[in-house]
Amino acid sequence: MPTTLASPTETERAEDIVVTVINGVNRQTLEVAGMTVGEVRRQYRDTLNIDPDAKALVNGDEPEGGEEHRLGSQDELEFVQESGTNG
Amino acid sequence: MTDRMSIVVIGIGGIGGWLLRPLLRYLNYEFDQPEVTLIDGDEFEPDNADRQNFSSLRNKAEEKAEAFRQEFSSLRIRSQPEYVTDSNVFRHIQPRTGVVFLSVDNHATRKLVSDRCEQIDDICLISGGNDYTSGNVQIHLTRNGDNVTLPIGNQFHPEIQQPEDANPGEQGCDEVVESEPQLLMMNHFIASLMLNAFERFVSQGGDGLYDEVYADCRANKTRPVSRS
Numbered sequence: 001m002p003t004t005l006a007s008p009t010e011t012e013r014a015e016d017i018v019v020t021v022i023n024g025v026n027r028q029t030l031e032v033a034g035m036t037v038g039e040v041r042r043q044y045r046d047t048l049n050i051d052p053d054a055k056a057l058v059n060g061d062e063p064e065g066g067e068e069h070r071l072g073s074q075d076e077l078e079f080v081q082e083s084g085t086n087g
Numbered sequence: 088m089t090d091r092m093s094i095v096v097i098g099i100g101g102i103g104g105w106l107l108r109p110l111l112r113y114l115n116y117e118f119d120q121p122e123v124t125l126i127d128g129d130e131f132e133p134d135n136a137d138r139q140n141f142s143s144l145r146n147k148a149e150e151k152a153e154a155f156r157q158e159f160s161s162l163r164i165r166s167q168p169e170y171v172t173d174s175n176v177f178r179h180i181q182p183r184t185g186v187v188f189l190s191v192d193n194h195a196t197r198k199l200v201s202d203r204c205e206q207i208d209d210i211c212l213i214s215g216g217n218d219y220t221s222g223n224v225q226i227h228l229t230r231n232g233d234n235v236t237l238p239i240g241n242q243f244h245p246e247i248q249q250p251e252d253a254n255p256g257e258q259g260c261d262e263v264v265e266s267e268p269q270l271l272m273m274n275h276f277i278a279s280l281m282l283n284a285f286e287r288f289v290s291q292g293g294d295g296l297y298d299e300v301y302a303d304c305r306a307n308k309t310r311p312v313s314r315s
Binding site: 022024025026027055057060080081082083084085086087 | 098100101102103189190191192193194197214215216217218221222223225239243244245246247252266267269277301302303306308309310314
């Protein structure tokens with residue numbers, strides 16, 4: 001069966017825009033470098049079940065620009081899920 | 088393992104109820120006469136029967152302590168039928184306390200217990216909470232006065248650092264808190280993760296210990312996180 005391989009240029013381009021986005025148990029690699037934290041939060045709110053109030057961390061730290069911080073290639077963006085309430 | 092161990096379990100509801108039997112069985116066979124104190128100010132009600140085991144409608148801590156004293160006769164199991172509040176937290180969590188299991192239904196009590204554990208040089212606090220299909224377990228370990236892992240009321244969890252809810256032991260009589268629907272499987276999942284954290288602490292201490300674990304029962308997934 002013939003397979004179609006991505007050209008080196010296409011592969012390189014995909015890696016350039018990849019960000020790891022985390023929320024709770026969910027961890028996905030998405031092509032969102034260049035977008036802001038707020039844009040990712042809004043775009044993936046439903047698919048990743050992101051709380052609108054969840055604290056955002058970029059590479060483990062709160063970004064200085066907050067929701068306007070623009071994500072770079074290979075960044076790790078975590079929306080910190082709140083602790084469970086009930087016991 | 089033959090070290091003496093003093094353990095406090097705060098909250099004997101959906102999570103705490105599932106936690107107790109395997110915890111007590113493990114303690115019974117792995118430790119030398121451990122002391123276990125069960126604390127809860129709440130009573131079992133008929134509505135709890137969809138998620139919790141009990142045989143009489145009475146205080147949760149007293150009911151469970153009595154039942155487990157018969158099942159594990161070599162353990163010293165005490166009960167304290169009251170909520171943990173500002174006025175009694177120093178009595179319930181003392182410097183000699185080794186491990187605190189916290190499975191309550193409000194962040195105000197989590198904050199209170201977190202602050203108390205930060206004052207103790209050597210203690211392990213394992214706190215679990217859940218929403219309907221997700222939840223987390225946090226582990227705060229101190230050694231010689233230093234935090235090995237983060238306190239559960241930390242900068243990443245402002246909902247605990249600045250709780251908006253109220254401690255049930257400090258509410259007025261006319262304040263009624265509506266309980267949210269819960270899923271038995273999620274309570275059981277969190278109880279199991281708390282036990283895993285305890286076994287990890289017992290066997291390996293703080294080496295490489297994670298700060299928290301997220302869980303989702305429908306995805307059947309967990310994710311441990313180290314932030315400290």
